[in-house]
Amino acid sequence: MSDPEPRPITRRRLLGQGMGALSAVALATPPPVRAEAPRYAGALFDAHLHYNDEAWLGPHTLDDVLGRLQRAGVRGAVANSRPNAGTHALAGPQAQAAGIAVVPFVRLYRQRADYEGWPDDDSIRRMVLDELAVGTPAGPFRGLGEFHLYDSRRADAPVPRALMQLAQARGLAVLAHCDDEAVQRLMAHAPQTRLIWAHTGIGGVPLARVRALLERHPTLLGELSYRPGLTEGDGRLAAEWRALLAEQPQRFLLGSDTWVNARWSAYETLMDEVRRWLADLPPAAAQRIAWDNAAALFGLAAPG
Numbered sequence: 001m002s003d004p005e006p007r008p009i010t011r012r013r014l015l016g017q018g019m020g021a022l023s024a025v026a027l028a029t030p031p032p033v034r035a036e037a038p039r040y041a042g043a044l045f046d047a048h049l050h051y052n053d054e055a056w057l058g059p060h061t062l063d064d065v066l067g068r069l070q071r072a073g074v075r076g077a078v079a080n081s082r083p084n085a086g087t088h089a090l091a092g093p094q095a096q097a098a099g100i101a102v103v104p105f106v107r108l109y110r111q112r113a114d115y116e117g118w119p120d121d122d123s124i125r126r127m128v129l130d131e132l133a134v135g136t137p138a139g140p141f142r143g144l145g146e147f148h149l150y151d152s153r154r155a156d157a158p159v160p161r162a163l164m165q166l167a168q169a170r171g172l173a174v175l176a177h178c179d180d181e182a183v184q185r186l187m188a189h190a191p192q193t194r195l196i197w198a199h200t201g202i203g204g205v206p207l208a209r210v211r212a213l214l215e216r217h218p219t220l221l222g223e224l225s226y227r228p229g230l231t232e233g234d235g236r237l238a239a240e241w242r243a244l245l246a247e248q249p250q251r252f253l254l255g256s257d258t259w260v261n262a263r264w265s266a267y268e269t270l271m272d273e274v275r276r277w278l279a280d281l282p283p284a285a286a287q288r289i290a291w292d293n294a295a296a297l298f299g300l301a302a303p304g
């Protein structure tokens, strides 16, 4: 059996079907980058972080994750967690005392079943409104997501449409895991919304298409975790990515995507790999991607 039309490769598909040998651990821990290669040394902002219940109920206590962020030189992070209790815990006084600026986003999923059903489930929209009304110990929520659209046509369903319009009206950012077609559909609902495209397309959409979308949608930003083709075997930036990031550093953010505990246990290694490829860019471009774009987006002070 083959699909009637091409579909983006998602982590879920990679893990769930046909490629069983690729375990979550294998995806979470790429081969080590040579230690002697140069590293970007400035502060990092992690724009794609989850503190899900399997992390905080398991080995990754608040002390553990804050220690990892500190050791990795991460001085700020978007927090979004299933359920939102993880974000409430992270966006508290302990992170502030650790010198980490936490930018809370509302997660749409209460449980795993919501990953598929949310676009037509109005109770999700109402939950988002309730969360926004309450806020977090660190202040109001600043964004919505991460949400997933495994079928791009679902971007036109009632809840994604309403949430894009809500984000635009309230000045919230949106973190969306979807393909290039869904980006178009989401932006059509609310063209001024600041949309952070998780992984800049995990299916590896060609860079010409990425460039065209960035040009067409001035408030679109690309987040670079799990981006196929970003780096080569030695951890250096691929040439076409180096060109794009050097040309348009104001349009990209970096992230860890701690979607499973294996990503948390590899956190410092993941951020070291990010520092490795950032070092391939002109320093000013690296600093924009590492920190300045997030600081501008969320009004963060310079890290002390």
Ligand SMILES: [Zn+2]
Pocket: 048, 050, 146, 198, 257, 258, 259
């Ligand atoms: Zn994610």
